[in-house]
Amino acid sequence: VSQQSAVEYLAHGQIPFFRLPSVSRPAPLPAGTGAVILGVPYDGGTTAEPGARFGPFQVRRVSAFVQGWHSVHRLAVFDRLRAVDGGNVVFPPFDAAAVRSRIEAEVGSALRHGVVPFLVGGDHSIALPALRAMARHHGPVAVVHLDAHFDTSGPEVWGEPVHHGTPLRHAIEEGLVLTGQLHQIGIRGPWGAPTDGDLGADHGARVVTPDEVAALGPAAVAGSIRERVGDLPVYLSLDVDALDPAFAPGTGTPVPGGLTSREALALLRGLAGIRLVGMDLVEVCPGRDHADVTGYVAAHLLYEGLALAALRVPAVRPSPPDRE
Numbered sequence: 168v169s170q171q172s173a174v175e176y177l178a179h180g181q182i183p184f185f186r187l188p189s190v191s192r193p194a195p196l197p198a199g200t201g202a203v204i205l206g207v208p209y210d211g212g213t214t215a216e217p218g219a220r221f222g223p224f225q226v227r228r229v230s231a232f233v234q235g236w237h238s239v240h241r242l243a244v245f246d247r248l249r250a251v252d253g254g255n256v257v258f259p260p261f262d263a264a265a266v267r268s269r270i271e272a273e274v275g276s277a278l279r280h281g282v283v284p285f286l287v288g289g290d291h292s293i294a295l296p297a298l299r300a301m302a303r304h305h306g307p308v309a310v311v312h313l314d315a316h317f318d319t320s321g322p323e324v325w326g327e328p329v330h331h332g333t334p335l336r337h338a339i340e341e342g343l344v345l346t347g348q349l350h351q352i353g354i355r356g357p358w359g360a361p362t363d364g365d366l367g368a369d370h371g372a373r374v375v376t377p378d379e380v381a382a383l384g385p386a387a388v389a390g391s392i393r394e395r396v397g398d399l400p401v402y403l404s405l406d407v408d409a410l411d412p413a414f415a416p417g418t419g420t421p422v423p424g425g426l427t428s429r430e431a432l433a434l435l436r437g438l439a440g441i442r443l444v445g446m447d448l449v450e451v452c453p454g455r456d457h458a459d460v461t462g463y464v465a466a467h468l469l470y471e472g473l474a475l476a477a478l479r480v481p482a483v484r485p486s487p488p489d490r491e
């Protein structure tokens with residue numbers, strides 16, 4: 168059984184992501200594991216309201232109410248994928264370099280075992296070490312990036328090169344993202360300067376604003392991304408502030424005029440068939456949330472990401488090799 172029953176969940180009193188089996192690392196993942204969900208309780212990269220370090224705890228709690236059967240894809244996501252909760256990545260929360268190296272090691276280890284990693288942040292700075300591990304394993308990847316912000320800011324703003332406004336800058340400069348394969352959805356203004364989008368534009372990034380998502384429809388936007396990424400390895404980086412603050416108030420740098428929950432969910436569903444090699448879901452800040460609105464949409468968006476990975480798993484799998 169891939170998920171605990173509701174009764175087991177109540178009886179157990181602990182809440183792994185989606186009531187999945189929980190694996191305390193560094194214990195090895197069970198043979199046949201298809202995905203590992205890791206909490207990354209770090210918000211030392213936030214520039215405004217902190218608190219995203221508590222995101223994994225909130226998303227775990229509310230994700231207990233997400234059921235496994237995908238009614239659109241017609242798929243038992245957790246049965247097919249065999250996902251586990253790998254706990255939180257552990258680090259001293261005031262040592263940014265240690266945080267990055269722990270994340271890169273954890274993501275790299277999952278990839279070496281053929282397991283798709285899903286990170287639940289934490290602030291968006293955690294995407295950089297994840298992308299470093301992705302590129303080391305797969306080579307440069309396509310990136311689908313949902314966000315209000317470009318996240319290609321430079322050190323001139325805060326006098327520090329690495330924070331939650333910069334992961335895509337470093338990913339581009341370090342060659343982790345394929346040219347022409349950065350797809351940024353939900354981006355909106357106002358900007359700090361007219362040149363804010365230049366770094367991405369020079370790398371062939373495609374930017375789709377919330378107005379364009381509303382005009383074209385999320386299915387059409389997703390379809391055009393699917394066409395452009397083909398069978399390339401795709402990393403999905405989802406900053407919850409891509410959504411409008413009406414739908415995701417619990418985040419540190421909210422920007423009005425964003426995606427609706429329905430648009431964001433439809434967009435992810437529309438990506439069915441892509442070769443998803445990893446995902447992060449970041450910037451959930453429970454202290455600013457109301458009635459778990461942001462927590463719930465985050466859990467459901469994470470579920471949609473897991474469904475994308477599950478869709479790539481053959482219905483009948485050969486017996487898995489033993490893991491070390």
Ligand code: MN
Binds near residue numbers: 315408409420
């Ligand atoms: Mn953002």
Ligand code: MN
Binds near residue numbers: 314406
């Ligand atoms: Mn971001």
